[in-house]
Amino acid sequence: MSLVVFVLLPGVHLLDVAGPAQVFSTAADFGQPYRIEYVAERERVPSAQGLPLIARTGWPELSGDDLIVVPGWRTRTLGGGPALGHAGSEWLRGHHATGGTVASVCAGAEALGRAGLLDGRRCTTHHDHQDELAARHPRALVVRDVLFTADDRVVTSAGIASGIDLALHLLAVRHGPALAAQVARDMVVYARRNGHEPQSSAMLRHRSHLDDAVHRVQDLIDGRFTEPLPLARLAAGAGVSERTLTRLFHRATGGLTPLRYQQTLRVERAEHLIGHGATVESAARQVGFEDARMLRRLRTRTPREKAGEPSRRPTPADG
CATH class of the missing domain: 3.40.50.880 (Class I glutamine amidotransferase (GATase) domain)
Known part of the structure; x- marks a missing residue:
């Protein structure tokens, strides 16, 4: 205590x-x-x-x-x-x-x-x-x-x-x-960070909205982002259709899909592990990727994309 x-x-x-x-x-x-x-x-x-x-x-x-x-x-x-x-x-x-x-x-x-x-x-x-x-x-x-x-x-x-x-x-x-x-x-507050410092995590960075359905999905992803999370399962947890969830999630998070949000959490965790001595292959497995290829590809995104800000408008097919 x-x-x-x-x-x-x-x-x-x-x-x-x-x-x-x-x-x-x-x-x-x-x-x-x-x-x-x-x-x-x-x-x-x-x-x-x-x-x-x-x-x-x-x-x-x-x-x-x-x-x-x-x-x-x-x-x-x-x-x-x-x-x-x-x-x-x-x-x-x-x-x-x-x-x-x-x-x-x-x-x-x-x-x-x-x-x-x-x-x-x-x-x-x-x-x-x-x-x-x-x-x-x-x-x-x-x-x-x-x-x-x-x-x-x-x-x-x-x-x-x-x-x-x-x-x-x-x-x-x-x-x-x-x-x-x-x-x-x-508490219905936005977890703000100091303006001159980068946000410490996408878990905080994309929580400034008031959409309860999206928050419920984010709660699920935050706790289980290393696991496969099909869009249908997330939509069922929110009580909406897959298409509606994709639209709500995109609007609430400033352009992300649930999949992109989950990938952002995985990459952030992998970067932390690599910074503490893990190999890329080991970090990839620990955060839920089958191998290191997807992690390497995601790590080469532009700074804007790595921050969880997609450079194009996603479609429902993005998941």
Whole structure:
């Protein structure tokens, strides 16, 4: 069981807490071993939106698999806002030193900075506070115009709703992009990535639509992409005809067929295996190809095609 501990400071923004908490709570609903706790220096914590929160006091003992999240709070300046006390800062440092991950949302980066966890590391915060964060912590490498950063188990995100992106990123790192996509779909949010970075997986890249039939088919393909998946079987799972599924899938994913989507997942997995020392032949077999010829052919596609963006309009015959 992994513990996710939210550290609440006075004036905390509700969405900074609720967004990431919902991500991990939904992951737990899908069978992942997460338990959520809320801690603060005082039992009753006023929120920026007027709803008081109740938290346990005292700093729990954690393992390396546990996660600390410091949500942001309402403040005009980081220096003039609430501050985590010495014991809390020591607790943050100690958790990171023993292999744990520490994360922040919005102004929560200030608490990490005061604990010395931003020194020499990439980080970010709400755009209103980026200049002050850089001035207050000159050894920190403040990155602008990104949703979140991750550097040596210190993960920071920008303002308010970006805490959801941060939490989905952590799920993808810990459990793979299929779970992150499943949680994002259940929450009816798009699993966004930082604009200057490539999408980490087609499982996330092609989930920004709201077509439930296509999502059901993607769930099936995501979990079994190494197996033969005839179009008729996928269509039956979605409760539509093969022709209708091809049309819906093409529209929802920006031009893919189910077969092309499955091939994209296979190639991405094969590239990962090859990058970790597998031969092309071995990688091809592990991802479901009968031999390496098809994998070699798919790997020679244009960058646009390899990203899962077909250069022509597919037909139902494409599968």
